[in-house]
Amino acid sequence: MQPALTIPKEEQSQPPLRRKRLPLSFIIAGLAILGAVGYLVYANTQANAVYYLTVSELKNCTSAFCTTQSVRVAGIVQAGSIVRDDQKQTVSFVMTDSGKSLPVVYSGIVPDIFQPGITVVVEGHYTGHGPFQAQTLLTKCPSKFQSTVKS
Amino acid sequence: MYFSDLGTIALILALGFAIYTVVVGILGATRASAPLVTSARRSALVVTFFLLTASASLIISFLIHDFGVSYVQQESNLAMPWYFILSAFYGGQEGSLLYWALMLSIFSAIFVFTSRRVHTALVPYVVATLMAIEIFFLIVLITASNPFVRLPVTPADGIGLNPLLMDPGMLVHPPMLLMGYMSFSVPFAFAVAAMITGKLDSGWLRSIRRWTLAAWSIQTTGLLLGAWWAYHVLGWGGYWGWDPVENAALLPWLTATAFLHSTMVQERRGMLKVWNLGLVIASFALSIFGTFEVRSGIISSVHSFAYSAVGPYFLAFLAIIIVFSIGLFLFSLPRLHPEQEFDSVISREGVFLLNNLLLLGVAFATFWGTIFPLISAALRRQTMTVGPPFYNHVNGPLFIILILAMGVGPLLAWRRTSSRVLWRNLAVPASAAAACAIVLPLAGISDIWANIGFAVCSFTAGAIVYEFWRGMRVRHSHGEPYFLAFNMLIARYRRRYGGYLVHLGLVLLAIGVIGSNLFQIERDAVLTPGQQLNIAGYQLIYLGNIGYQTPGVNTVTAQLQIWRDGSLQRYIYPGRQFYLHFDNQPTSMISVTTFGLTDVYVFLDNWQGASSATIRVFINPLVPLVWLGGLLMLIGGITCWWPDRRSRAGSRFITDPDLSRPSAIYRPVAEGNIPTPSIAPNKTDADTVGALSEAATQSGDTCPPDRVLCVKSFAPTGGAANVPTPLADPDGTDSVGASEILRCAQDDSAEQRRSLGIPVPQTGCCVSIPRPSPQRSEAERVSILRPAGEE
Numbered sequence: 001m002q003p004a005l006t007i008p009k010e011e012q013s014q015p016p017l018r019r020k021r022l023p024l025s026f027i028i029a030g031l032a033i034l035g036a037v038g039y040l041v042y043a044n045t046q047a048n049a050v051y052y053l054t055v056s057e058l059k060n061c062t063s064a065f066c067t068t069q070s071v072r073v074a075g076i077v078q079a080g081s082i083v084r085d086d087q088k089q090t091v092s093f094v095m096t097d098s099g100k101s102l103p104v105v106y107s108g109i110v111p112d113i114f115q116p117g118i119t120v121v122v123e124g125h126y127t128g129h130g131p132f133q134a135q136t137l138l139t140k141c142p143s144k145f146q147s148t149v150k151s
Numbered sequence: 152m153y154f155s156d157l158g159t160i161a162l163i164l165a166l167g168f169a170i171y172t173v174v175v176g177i178l179g180a181t182r183a184s185a186p187l188v189t190s191a192r193r194s195a196l197v198v199t200f201f202l203l204t205a206s207a208s209l210i211i212s213f214l215i216h217d218f219g220v221s222y223v224q225q226e227s228n229l230a231m232p233w234y235f236i237l238s239a240f241y242g243g244q245e246g247s248l249l250y251w252a253l254m255l256s257i258f259s260a261i262f263v264f265t266s267r268r269v270h271t272a273l274v275p276y277v278v279a280t281l282m283a284i285e286i287f288f289l290i291v292l293i294t295a296s297n298p299f300v301r302l303p304v305t306p307a308d309g310i311g312l313n314p315l316l317m318d319p320g321m322l323v324h325p326p327m328l329l330m331g332y333m334s335f336s337v338p339f340a341f342a343v344a345a346m347i348t349g350k351l352d353s354g355w356l357r358s359i360r361r362w363t364l365a366a367w368s369i370q371t372t373g374l375l376l377g378a379w380w381a382y383h384v385l386g387w388g389g390y391w392g393w394d395p396v397e398n399a400a401l402l403p404w405l406t407a408t409a410f411l412h413s414t415m416v417q418e419r420r421g422m423l424k425v426w427n428l429g430l431v432i433a434s435f436a437l438s439i440f441g442t443f444e445v446r447s448g449i450i451s452s453v454h455s456f457a458y459s460a461v462g463p464y465f466l467a468f469l470a471i472i473i474v475f476s477i478g479l480f481l482f483s484l485p486r487l488h489p490e491q492e493f494d495s496v497i498s499r500e501g502v503f504l505l506n507n508l509l510l511l512g513v514a515f516a517t518f519w520g521t522i523f524p525l526i527s528a529a530l531r532r533q534t535m536t537v538g539p540p541f542y543n544h545v546n547g548p549l550f551i552i553l554i555l556a557m558g559v560g561p562l563l564a565w566r567r568t569s570s571r572v573l574w575r576n577l578a579v580p581a582s583a584a585a586a587c588a589i590v591l592p593l594a595g596i597s598d599i600w601a602n603i604g605f606a607v608c609s610f611t612a613g614a615i616v617y618e619f620w621r622g623m624r625v626r627h628s629h630g631e632p633y634f635l636a637f638n639m640l641i642a643r644y645r646r647r648y649g650g651y652l653v654h655l656g657l658v659l660l661a662i663g664v665i666g667s668n669l670f671q672i673e674r675d676a677v678l679t680p681g682q683q684l685n686i687a688g689y690q691l692i693y694l695g696n697i698g699y700q701t702p703g704v705n706t707v708t709a710q711l712q713i714w715r716d717g718s719l720q721r722y723i724y725p726g727r728q729f730y731l732h733f734d735n736q737p738t739s740m741i742s743v744t745t746f747g748l749t750d751v752y753v754f755l756d757n758w759q760g761a762s763s764a765t766i767r768v769f770i771n772p773l774v775p776l777v778w779l780g781g782l783l784m785l786i787g788g789i790t791c792w793w794p795d796r797r798s799r800a801g802s803r804f805i806t807d808p809d810l811s812r813p814s815a816i817y818r819p820v821a822e823g824n825i826p827t828p829s830i831a832p833n834k835t836d837a838d839t840v841g842a843l844s845e846a847a848t849q850s851g852d853t854c855p856p857d858r859v860l861c862v863k864s865f866a867p868t869g870g871a872a873n874v875p876t877p878l879a880d881p882d883g884t885d886s887v888g889a890s891e892i893l894r895c896a897q898d899d900s901a902e903q904r905r906s907l908g909i910p911v912p913q914t915g916c917c918v919s920i921p922r923p924s925p926q927r928s929e930a931e932r933v934s935i936l937r938p939a940g941e942e
Contacts, residue, residue, distance in 0.1 A: 026496050030504070034512075037545075040545040044544045052524060
């Protein structure tokens with residue numbers, strides 16, 4: 001491209017070798033942003049990462065984090081184990097996976113498709129004994145791309 | 152023979168023609184053979200025809216209830232209304248891939264029909280790239296995921312669509328999002344063509360920018376509809392959950408947004424070519440990643456899409472795209488050196504670069520969070536996940552800075568801005584922010600983040616409104632009423648003011664997000680008739696449950712009254728619906744009532760007989776602004792993109808090597824008794840052209856003979872004046888904000904002479920160029936204003 005107004009020839013054809021590097025101000029501003037992004041990602045990963053386990057992994061867990069930190073646990077809701085308490089708005093049920101089972105107590109809104117046999121993910125604290133106190137209960141939709149087969 | 156057989160045959164034929172197109176297109180390009188290229192273009196249209204045939208076959212199979220087709224049996228049943236049966240076309244995996252392929256072929260056809268304005272060297276490569284992508288989808292459709300597979304026995308009825316998808320949102324959200332993913336193919340094809348041919352001229356930029364804008368608008372629509380759907384169907388009180396599937400749709404949108412900004416730097420200053428190509432490639436790769444992620448089951452998502460056999464296909468395709476693009480990239484790198492250098496970080500391009508880094512920062516954080524389970528599993532042998540707090544804490548601050556940059560950017564000139572001008576321009580938005588920062592805490596908002604967020608939003612809103620006001624004031628001073636001036640401003644400078652509309656929309660959306668995230672109130676209650684729930688000044692009185700049946704659906708609703716300030720506002724009926732075949736998966740009927748800018752969101756959780764209900768109520772402040780802002784962003788995006796006769800005339804002036812044609816800008820000026828437009832010496836860019844055409848349109852105005860229309864330019868300081876920036880923005884729609892047109896200023900003949908191609912010191916704020924006389928040759932005129940970029 002050549003500029004709009006006629007300008008002296010020597011200015012039009014600068015040899016590419018003479019290109020200076022990015023001005024320092026750009027480098028500083030860029031590094032500041034990259035640093036901020038890096039810091040935010042790192043710090044929040046540290047703060048918010050949650051272990052994701054299956055019921056059997058939790059049961060077999062020997063690390064300290066399983067009982068000291070909030071964990072997410074995935075398992076299948078056992079048939080006939082769901083007990084709802086409408087007054088306290090709690091639901092208790094048993095999650096199973098690979099032969100291990102885990103009793104769960106959850107208070108809050110139960111998703112539409114919560115029912116025996118589906119996979120659920122609960123998040124909360126596990127003390128190592130007694131029921132798992134779930135703060136959140138996520139159900140997995142059967143699928144967006146496949147409808148459930150009628151039983 | 153069934154229609155499904157016709158569909159399979161059409162797919163195979165489409166594959167054949169797609170392969171033919173790629174081979175002939177590349178041959179035609181390398182041998183510079185016009186007949187071969189024409190043949191490739193035509194055969195791309197044939198591919199479109201066969202994909203239309205295949206899609207029609209599937210739709211007919213649905214409409215005639217041919218349950219012998221496995222896909223039809225899975226996705227539809229006799230009880231479904233016809234519009235949901237039509238939407239079942241893309242409701243399952245096979246159909247959604249067919250829809251993808253169909254849309255790609257339609258976009259290819261649109262490209263073929265509109266490619267006359269694209270450089271001829273690029274066309275065969277663009278068509279070949281599009282068809283290469285099409286080949287991949289056709290192979291998947293024919294082998295792993297064929298929608299036309301027949302069952303051994305034809306069942307009497309089908310299963311039907313998942314009830315969650317039986318929603319009006321289903322009719323529009325998935326097709327928009329899939330089309331959005333798909334539409335990033337066209338900019339990618341342009342990028343590939345440019346890397347092969349080395350033609351990254353202004354015509355290429357215009358084409359790729361328009362196609363990216365189209366893709367951006369479609370993806371914006373898809374994301375908004377998805378948020379709307381989640382809010383009104385899923386019942387958790389929010390509209391965006393940072394779910395991996397949502398993130399996947401956001402990622403290409405972020406990189407495309409970055410591209411749309413940095414491309415202006417390339418347009419104006421010939422820089423960032425490598426960066427821009429990278430962004431286009433990244434957008435496409437991310438859109439394929441999204442399509443892949445949704446179908447592969449590699450990342451556990453709440454959506455949890457079915458694991459399917461097409462995952463490995465997409466992974467392989469993604470790998471091919473990345474390897475191919477990087478290879479081409481390295482091949483073309485030597486040709487992509489920048490034409491100019493960066494001067495100052497306090498400049499328009501500086502802000503664009505900042506914007507790019509921030510958008511990529513958001514994209515990186517989102518991508519990181521999405522694939523964190525894979526990363527942690529690989530590194531620590533322990534799967535870990537991050538939830539919404541991670542995204543909110545990382546992306547929230549980045550978006551706040553981004554919005555601040557959005558307000559500052561238009562106030563800065565290209566290259567560099569003097570601090571005096573900057574401070575003067577900052578006055579209005581800074582006052583708005585200060586007012587906001589003072590008023591809100593007094594109004595009882597103590598949350599520090601909300602105050603920062605709202606202040607930044609009002610800063611940017613102030614800057615944008617001020618920009619509109621300045622433009623309107625200038626036009627008003629030419630005698631236009633303010634309303635007309637507003638409309639003309641947008642109509643004439645679509646890109647600039649369309650962009651401002653997008654920004655204003657994003658600001659509104661951000662206000663809505665801040666409000667609903669930080670000030671949401673939530674309460675649950677088990678109610679018996681007559682009992683009430685008080686929340687944030689609203690009283691909800693429960694009356695009882697009502698049940699009713701319609702064919703295929705059983706419905707239960709709770710009847711409640713909303714009272715406010717002692718008066719009954721309305722009755723609401725949150726409920727549940729049970730669909731035939733899906734009676735263990737009820738869907739929610741959520742009641743959302745909007746009072747001013749606050750949503751009262753009521754969800755029926757559980758019920759006992761006719762006289763007990765468990766409800767959950769959310770008070771969601773400012774959520775209506777999310778939809779309003781989203782709509783404004785969409786309108787702005789379409790405004791930028793919308794074809795404009797004037798801009799085409801202007802672009803011909805820039806790019807058409809045919810010098811004998813009179814230019815759009817000069818034509819009206821040369822006619823009649825029109826005052827001579829004048830330009831500032833250091834502004835040969837869009838400001839000037841915009842001002843010239845502005846002056847030309849004011850031809851009805853009369854100035855005294857010794858006076859002219861004049862552009863006053865707030866010149867940047869420093870020695871930059873001698874090197875005018877190239878004229879690269881023909882329609883002047885992205886001009887620097889810091890200029891305004893003064894009417895009928897003093898004509899200065901000395902400056903007039905100097906402006907004829909000779910650098911002029913920038914001290915004079917107002918000079919004029921002589922009116923082009925018939926005596927001067929067209930070529931000489933063009934030497935004044937034409938960038939002479941390509942030819």
